[in-house]
Amino acid sequence: MADQSSGQKVWRVGVAGLGTVGGGLLSFLAECPDFAPAGGRAVVTGICARSRSRARTVDTAAMTWFDDPVALAKSPDNDIFVELIGGSDGPAKAAVEAALALGKPVVTANKALIATHGAELAKLAEANGAPLLFEAAVMGGTPAxxxxxxxxxxxxxxxxxxxxxxxxxxxxxxxxxxxxxxxxxxxxxxxxxxxxxxxxxxxxxxxxxxxxxxxxxxxxxxxxxxxxxxxxxxxxxxxxxxxxxxxxxxxxxxxxxxxxxxxxxxxxxxxxxxxxxxxxxxxxxxxxxxxxxxxxxxxxxxxxxGAGAGPTAAAVAADIADVMTLAKRPVFQSPASTLVPEPAISAADRISRVFIRLKVKDQPGVIAAVSETLAEAGVSIDGFLQKPSQGEGAVPIVLTTHATAESVVLEAVERIARLPAMLERPKLLRIARV
Ligand SMILES: NC(=O)c1ccc[n+]([C@@H]2O[C@H](COP(=O)([O-])OP(=O)(O)OC[C@H]3O[C@@H](n4cnc5c(N)ncnc54)[C@H](OP(=O)(O)O)[C@@H]3O)[C@@H](O)[C@H]2O)c1
CATH class of the missing domain: 3.30.360.10 (Dihydrodipicolinate Reductase; domain 2)
Known part of the structure; x- marks a missing residue:
């Protein structure tokens, strides 16, 4: 559809979900419908949420209300369907599927949906020639x-x-x-x-x-x-x-x-x-x-x-702009028909440095016993800190290790946990790779 005065193409947008992100998007598009001049104008024509009576961020009187997100997704009165309801299944998934099955472009901020059903939705999208875009799903307004x-x-x-x-x-x-x-x-x-x-x-x-x-x-x-x-x-x-x-x-x-x-x-x-x-x-x-x-x-x-109405709406709008400018790419890196999960690597095979926190009895020989247990397992200590006794004879100790296979560290920690001087289960945290 073309705008009478400017001759620009008008993209009619249906928005399901008018909460934090949906409300932010309505404000964004009301403020700057021409945000992607190369693609024309974006105008919200249809909306859907749970409560029809709840106040929204803009006047919605000119927009058609839908009780059912699937009906909005299927409506011929919008060219782009934006899903901002959330949840990996249920109405969000049903509506996205309905739009894609009709070849309608879909923009979503729904990470649970894409992480869980991304491959099957990508197949549906590509089989029907419809873009499926989700910039806002990761890091909100920060491009990733x-x-x-x-x-x-x-x-x-x-x-x-x-x-x-x-x-x-x-x-x-x-x-x-x-x-x-x-x-x-x-x-x-x-x-x-x-x-x-x-x-x-x-x-x-x-x-x-x-x-x-x-x-x-x-x-x-x-x-x-x-x-x-x-x-x-x-x-x-x-x-x-x-x-x-x-x-x-x-x-x-x-x-x-x-x-x-x-x-x-x-x-x-x-x-x-x-x-x-x-x-x-x-x-x-x-x-x-x-x-x-x-x-x-x-x-x-x-x-x-990584979140918030303004930043996340900007990311959703960037995807809407891609649809309007007819940018074309597979949903993920490869065509959906060839997508398979990468083989997963087990945690036990990972090499990590770790931080181990212990609470031990205040008595001689405890530190030597901990060090010996680690040494016997082949775990070498990088840093060590003993704090003053906390009363009742309990001494906090922390140590950091050099890089070691996690299975080896876990086994050593199990052995430390069984030492008679331990007052509570050792706590283990990994040190980030830097
Ligand atoms: N919040 C963020 O900063 C952020 C950042 C990145 C991504 N996301 C993602 O964006 C999506 C939306 O998040 P949000 O924070 O905007 O959620 P929200 O504030 O809880 O809003 C959810 C919206 O969906 C509507 N809704 C719920 N169930 C519905 C149903 N069965 N049918 C129709 N509408 C329904 C709600 O209606 P009512 O308003 O009537 O209750 C509400 O408008 C999620 O996938 C989330 O993970 C959010």
Whole structure:
């Protein structure tokens, strides 16, 4: 359809989901419908959410209301379908499938959907000649998907790793700066609206795992393989870990990484120590950060907002602009018909440096016993710190190791746990590769 006055092509956009991101998108498109002049204008013609009566960010009177996102996806009155409901299955998936089956371009911010069903949706999209775009699914307004899909299309990427969940980074930063417990900081973050009422997707590491799964697929040319991701969240990080890591010159971050090793790929999310001065240690608050390492390009580092109405809407708009300018690429790196998951590498085969926190009885010979146990297992100590006794004869000890196979370290830690002088189970955290 052409605009009468300007003669520009008008793209009619249907938006399902009018919450944080959907509301941000409505504001964005109302403020600047001509944001992609090479492609024409974008005008929201149809909308869908749960509550019809809830106030929205713009006047929606001229937009057609749909109760059912699938009906909006199928409506002939829009040219682009934007899915901003969320969830890996249910209405979001049904609506995306309905639009793609009709050959309608789809833009989504839904990382759970793409990480879980990306390969099958890519097949549907490409079979019907419809773009399926999801820049906003990873790092909100900070470009990451396009960098891997477009700018680095010919690059031999070796690894992608970084901080992909702003809520967890905010919690870890607040624990460190305020000296508050995980539970207290989480409660405060929920009160301020930085954390969801049900925080398990964020603090359990699943949100970061969805994102790194998507980046891994784009980086290494395979299909997203969320089931193979190894996931640990920040919910087990205690204030004492943060303080002791700090004493050794480290900050704890939730690090998501995808690394090509031999013929496979290891995709993992876990708390890890990063030394002061390292860009991950210096990424504070709700910021996100990502390293991309490639054989020719070396290392790229990007940092920026990973969520929020404004940044995420800008990323959704960038995808809408790609549709409007008729940019054409496969959904992932390779045609969907050839996508298969990369073989997953087991954690046990990974070589890591680790931080081990112990609480031991204040008695002679304990440190020697710990050192001997590690030495017998072939684990060599890099750093060591003993704190003053905490009363009742309990002494905190932390040590860091040189790089060792994780299976070897885990076995050594099991043996340490059985030493009679141990007062609690040893705590183990990995040190980020830097
Ligand atoms: N928030 C961020 O900063 C951010 C950043 C990157 C990516 N994302 C992704 O963007 C998507 C949306 O996130 P959000 O934070 O905007 O979520 P949100 O604020 O919870 O909004 C969800 C929207 O979906 C609507 N909705 C829920 N169930 C529905 C159904 N069955 N049918 C129709 N509409 C339904 C809700 O309607 P009501 O308004 O009537 O309740 C609401 O408008 C998610 O996939 C999320 O992972 C979010």
């Amino acid at each position: 998907v396009k960098i891997l899909r477009e700018s680095l299309v010919g690059e031999d990427v070796v690894s992608v790793s970084g901080i992909l969940n702003g809520t967890c980074n905010y919690i870890l930063t607040e624990m460190e700066t305020k000296g508050s417990s995980f539970a207290d900081v989480l409660a405060e973050a929920q009160r301020l609206g930085y954390a969801e009422a049900d925080p398990s997707t964020d603090v359990g590491g699943f949100d970061a795992a969805h994102k790194i799964t998507i980046l891994a697929a784009l980086a290494f040319g395979g299909a997203p393989n969320f089931a193979a991701a190894e996931i640990e969240g920040v919910d087990q990080v205690e204030l004492e870990d943060i303080k002791l890591a700090h004493d050794l010159g480290y900050r704890i971050r939730l690090v998501a990484s995808a690394v090509r090793e031999g013929s496979g790929v290891a995709v993992r999310v876990h708390p890890a120590l990063a030394p002061f001065g390292h860009p991950l240690a210096e990424t504070r608050g709700a910021l996100n950060a990502l390293f991309i390492e490639g054989r020719r390009i070396g290392r790229i580092f990007i940092q920026g907002p």
